[in-house]
Amino acid sequence: MTQFSLFFHRLASPPHFYELSKPWGRAFSWIALVLILVGLFGGLWLAPRDFQQGNGFRIMYVHVPSAWMSLFVFMVMAASAFVGLVWRMRLAYAVAAASAPLGAAFTAVALVTGSLWGKPMWGTYWVWDARLTSELILFFLYLGFITLNRSFEDQQTGDRAAAILALVGAVDIPIVHYSVDWWQTLHQGSSFKGLTSEIAPSMLWPLLVMMTGFMFYYGWLVLWRTRSEILLRESDREWTKRVVGS
Amino acid sequence: MSSGLAIRALELRRGRRLLSRSLSFELAPGGFIELSGPNGSGKSTLLRVLSGLGRLEAGELLWDGRSFNCASDEHRSRTLYLAHTDGLKGALSGEENLHLFASLRQFRDRSEEIQEGLDYYEMTGLKSVPCLRLSQGQRRRIALSRLRAFPASLWLLDEPTTALDRGGIDRFADHLSDHLAAGGMAILATHQSLPERLKPAIRIALGRSS
Amino acid sequence: MSSGLAIRALELRRGRRLLSRSLSFELAPGGFIELSGPNGSGKSTLLRVLSGLGRLEAGELLWDGRSFNCASDEHRSRTLYLAHTDGLKGALSGEENLHLFASLRQFRDRSEEIQEGLDYYEMTGLKSVPCLRLSQGQRRRIALSRLRAFPASLWLLDEPTTALDRGGIDRFADHLSDHLAAGGMAILATHQSLPERLKPAIRIALGRSS
Amino acid sequence: MNPWIQFFRSEVGLSWRERRRALLPLVFFVIVASLFPLAMSPRPLILKLIAPGVIWVDVMLATFLGLESLFRQDYEEGVLEQWILSPSSLELRVFLKVISFWTVTSLPLIVMSPILILWLSFPVRALGILLVGLFLGTVTLSFLGALGAALTVSLRQSGMLVAILLLPLATPILIFGAHSALLAADKQNPRPALYLLATLFFLTVGLVPKAISTALKVSYEV
Amino acid sequence: MNPWIQFFRSEVGLSWRERRRALLPLVFFVIVASLFPLAMSPRPLILKLIAPGVIWVDVMLATFLGLESLFRQDYEEGVLEQWILSPSSLELRVFLKVISFWTVTSLPLIVMSPILILWLSFPVRALGILLVGLFLGTVTLSFLGALGAALTVSLRQSGMLVAILLLPLATPILIFGAHSALLAADKQNPRPALYLLATLFFLTVGLVPKAISTALKVSYEV
Ligand code: HEM
């Protein structure tokens, strides 16, 4: 085995991961807190009023990061599902299972903030627009994943069945993302084309800070939840008894 | 290097239940194993694992001294597994079921062998009745005809004689002897004792599960 | 006027197949009948007719000398029929299944009897496992607990001992003796011979169907 | 406890447990309802016109999805035999089984429908009529579906015949149901359509359980 | 005869003989399609707008109605075990099974749809696009539905869970499909939508059989 794959395998062994993830999780939680506070300060305080939307646009600082995260988390799930199915890595399943409720929550936040933003912008809370609908569908996909995963008495079966669903469901991600380009819809098009952006820098930087903050927030939660997932999965092994005992 | 099947330190689990911590045995060509043990001791589970249906938790499997994977095509084509359920489509007749099975196993044109198998288990007269209209024992006879029509070196049979009448059990015993005489192997889980003349090479008694 | 069950000139058919032209026998309280015969001879069919599931083609049925209808509530409440299938809902646990059965039979609060039945067949430890997660023999044990928890004067049992281990068969034999000693009756279809001490009042061998 | 109540509770309990609780029918309903606006032009004017049709098709679909296999599991596990052989009334048992199915499957949908209706821009004033119609219709559909399930439980083949018999019976229910809601939305008189629905309802509830139990018995008499 | 051809023929024959599979979806399809004009004021202008949507939703629901139990019978009879344990490719077998299902269930719907479409005052010129879309879409939907059936085969749940797993996956197909027909009716360019459908079609046909066979194996590994 190469040095790298050896390292990878060590990292992926549940007991090792359990030990290692503790300090990382704590670090992530602090970074997330700081970034989100800075982002909120920048977005709600420092950024100038939008000349069209007034202060309403500030909801963006929650809406856009959570919408992005809703897509990102699903990709993480699909990737771990792949790793789990191909290399039979137990840790990967735990990551996917830990991510699903978080992704569902991000999706819910994106939907709610989007709706609230839609009332002043479009005059209605909901329209059957392509992006909105596909985001709603993404939410159902998360629910389907969670339900399927818990439907089997045998956790391994549930994990693998749900992993298959996640892989197939990943097709929805590009559809959500590109829906605004494929159809002219009410929803905003992509603001980022490559590295250039149409947003004014003073409005942009808090958004990017918020984005990073959300990433770390997710990182912290997913580590924390994965730890409890692996404890559950490995509850009949020696090392878990040691950990829980102490 | 021994020929035949060897199992080393197999761990047997079903759900969260540990059934056997470490099971080892060897089976030479021409021999058969009688699996016994109280209800729930893991006979069916062991057969499922060996057939490739169940998950192998830990342990080593060797065929002619070489380690193998239960889910490989190689192992599948040399093994026939017969479960509690007969594996027959109720809507199809016995003959149709056997033809379907031939297509599963990638055989072309086994009509003759199929006729012979049905004949052997005295089901020729009922071969075109949908299986769902057959009695329990008749269905089992059709299922056993499969073993006759399609060659395989390892039989994994889960209580093959349930629902068979005395004559049927005798037939089956003859059939098993033929199979062993031709160098085949078999692992049988059963509560009923087989006719005297069939002496298993090994008797494995699984323990009561905790 | 004899007490017990009497069958006169029963015609047995399944689908278009005539299985027995005229079958007659009598069974006194405390006795049991062992039905035997080759596969497909009509053992299961006879039990189904007597239980009221199958259609009675021709013949007379008498209970304590009085003619009766198999589909009447009176006959139903004094009869328990156990078929090839165990009649257990896979999603429910053994205990839940027995409670459901109590509600079917219009019993209130049989918890104690149900516990006793499960205990008798050594299933107390597994009573809350969904039946679909039980082994074949364990499921059969739950089904038999039914006979223990709910009284009935006539048992109609179709191969009751399949999948039971030796200990289970012994248990069942004891149970049957108790039932007979208390004046019960039973008709059993079986290919396996029961333990020696159980001598059937009558052995009926059905013939090979044409 | 009364055996009938125990039976009903266990049937409802079973379906709750097996179906991952109340959430599933609900999510299903929402998903199907959202399919229509997706596939059609999502203009409120059009949505308003199709809303009752959407809700009705949705409810019918949800009902049929589960009903088809209402007795199959029990049949295959040999539980249905024990039903027939028990001294208690098979008719009443069948009635309770269908009602418990309805309680678990259709009732949550009916309870949900007001929210959906608003989501599909349907006028609130027609809500009462829609709900009454849905109540009458779903019960009737459940009984009809159960009859179909009972007729086909053992004859794996002549299901076609049943479909031909049943679906024409189901059609008027759908049409009257959707129509009454639409009339109410249009400020027209929905009563006649509702009366027809009610007539079908009483006929079905009164006669079909008997038919179902006969069908079940017959299917064992092979 | 080639074993695969024999298998395919037996599957198709079986579905005709067994179950209501063949007819129920068809009747369901017709009823749902006729419900809409009946449930709405049948103004041609509106009908034309909703026609492709109606047909598409309808086809999708009718397909799922039968798919839910695609593997159930085989699972319970122990036939599926033998599939998994056979040395021949499970993937190819699954593929043939789905295609045979499609032939028996969806193909008749596609053949029927031109009649319905005319009834719904849809312009004839868009018919070709609609049919191509339906062809691509129903095959894709059948594979997705089979995946749902495979994932839940050991769960003994009724259609609800399957539907919830599937509908989100199926929605994009519905959107692209209905959209392409609408565009064609509007004399706009339906190609991009059709290309997307075709992409999904190839992705599904290429990858989903593998997913299905894995799902089937997984459900035995309890
Ligand atoms: C319920 C309603 C809404 C939903 C479900 C929703 C959903 C989404 C999603 C999924 C994204 C991320 C897309 C991607 O990264 O590919 C997004 C981004 C965005 N949304 Fe919304 N949205 C909603 C309402 C709104 C409203 C009313 C506005 C403001 C007019 C808005 C403005 C934006 C903006 C500016 C972005 C960033 C676009 C980009 O840079 O790619 N959204 N939304």
Ligand SMILES: Nc1ncnc2c1ncn2[C@@H]1O[C@H](COP(=O)(O)OP(=O)(O)OP(=O)(O)O)[C@@H](O)[C@H]1O
């Ligand atoms: N559902 C059915 N429909 C029509 N005919 C059937 C059906 N089941 C069984 N038969 C036929 O009826 C005859 C009697 O079947 P039955 O099940 O009573 O036999 P049995 O004595 O119980 O046999 P076994 O020992 O195999 O259980 C058989 O010849 C069989 O082919």
Ligand SMILES: Nc1ncnc2c1ncn2[C@@H]1O[C@H](COP(=O)(O)OP(=O)(O)OP(=O)(O)O)[C@@H](O)[C@H]1O
């Ligand atoms: N599907 C299942 N899921 C989980 N556990 C199961 C399942 N089937 C059986 N078990 C459990 O696994 C253990 C072994 O079952 P198995 O069927 O292998 O026993 P067996 O030796 O074949 O018993 P029998 O003599 O009753 O057939 C039993 O204790 C049983 O409770």
Ligand SMILES: [Mg+2]
């Ligand atoms: Mg067993």
Ligand SMILES: [Mg+2]
């Ligand atoms: Mg029998």
